[in-house]
Amino acid sequence: NHPSLKAGGERVSIAQALLEIKKAEQRPSLDLEGGVGYLSGESVRPLSVIGGIGEEETGRRKASGRYYQSTVSIEVPIIKEGAFLGQTSSSVQQARFGLLEKEWKNRLLRREIALKVAEAYIDLLKNLKAIKIHERVAASFEANYNLALVKFDKDLISRNDLLIAEVQLAAARRDLSIARLIYRRSQKALAGSMGLDNNDRYEINIEDIPGPIAPFHPLEDLVAIAQANHPGVRAQQFKVLESAEEVGRVQSEKYPLLSLLIHYSIADNFAPPVNDQW
Numbered sequence: 001n002h003p004s005l006k007a008g009g010e011r012v013s014i015a016q017a018l019l020e021i022k023k024a025e026q027r028p029s030l031d032l033e034g035g036v037g038y039l040s041g042e043s044v045r046p047l048s049v050i051g052g053i054g055e056e057e058t059g060r061r062k063a064s065g066r067y068y069q070s071t072v073s074i075e076v077p078i079i080k081e082g083a084f085l086g087q088t089s090s091s092v093q094q095a096r097f098g099l100l101e102k103e104w105k106n107r108l109l110r111r112e113i114a115l116k117v118a119e120a121y122i123d124l125l126k127n128l129k130a131i132k133i134h135e136r137v138a139a140s141f142e143a144n145y146n147l148a149l150v151k152f153d154k155d156l157i158s159r160n161d162l163l164i165a166e167v168q169l170a171a172a173r174r175d176l177s178i179a180r181l182i183y184r185r186s187q188k189a190l191a192g193s194m195g196l197d198n199n200d201r202y203e204i205n206i207e208d209i210p211g212p213i214a215p216f217h218p219l220e221d222l223v224a225i226a227q228a229n230h231p232g233v234r235a236q237q238f239k240v241l242e243s244a245e246e247v248g249r250v251q252s253e254k255y256p257l258l259s260l261l262i263h264y265s266i267a268d269n270f271a272p273p274v275n276d277q278w
Helices: 003-025 046-051 090-153 159-193 219-229 231-252
Strands: 029-041 063-080 258-268 275-277
Touching: 003 090, 090 159, 090 231, 219 231
Parallel strands: none
Antiparallel strands: 029 063, 063 258, 258 275
8 A cells, every 4th residue: 555665666667667668669560551641733852853753754844633642651670789680789778777677676676665555563462562551540649639538537547648649640640641641642643654545444453573583694694685685786787787787888889789670651642553663
C-alpha cells in the first residue's frame, strides 16, 4: 500500500520501457505510408524547369487531377552508434544499467520502508507496555487512596496525608491518560509507515518480539557484507556504469552511420495503368 513503493515500481516500468525502445531502435524497421490528394500545375523540380519540359511529360506541361500513392520501406541499420547489426550498442547498455539501478533503488526503498514499519511497531509495543505499567501504578495509588480515606474517617491520619494520597492518584491517572494518547499517536504513525490513511479500518495484533538469538558478527565482517550486498551500493555501481555508457554513446556519434534502405511505391490517377517504383 505504500505510495513510495508504488512510485518506485512505476520508475522500474519506465526504465524497462526505455530499454525496449533502445533495443527496437537497433532492429530493422518497416514503414508504411499512403495518401490521396489533388494536384494541379506544372512541375517545379529544378531539372524540369531547366529542361523546359517535365521528366515524365508527353507533350504537355500542365496537369491536374486526383491521385493516390502508397509506399512500403524497410530500413536495416548495418552500423549505428559504432556497433554492427546484432551487437549491443552503448544506448542499449546505458538503458540496461539504468533499469538495474532503478531495481536496486527500489529494493533499497523496500528495506527502508520495512525498517520504518519495524521501528513504528516497536514504538507501539513499548507504548502498550507503558500503558499496562501506568494502569498498575494507578490501581496501586487508587488502593492507597481508598485506604487513606478509610484511615482518615477513623482519624488515624491527617488531612495532609489524605491530600498527598489524592494528589498521587491524580498524577497516576494523568500519566495513564498521557500514555494512552501517546499510544494512539503511535498507532497513527504505524499506519502511516505502512502507507495507510489514518481513516482506514485495520486491526493489528501487537505481540512481543523475542530478543536476538544468533550472535553478532564482527564489525569488519558486517561492513564487508554490506559493501557486497547493500542495495544502495549496488544501485550506485550501476549508476556509474550507466554514466560510462553515456560517455561511450556520445563518443560513438563521431562514427558514420550505414543503413540499407529498400522501398517500393505505387501511384495512380484512379485510371490504369498503375505506376510503381523500386
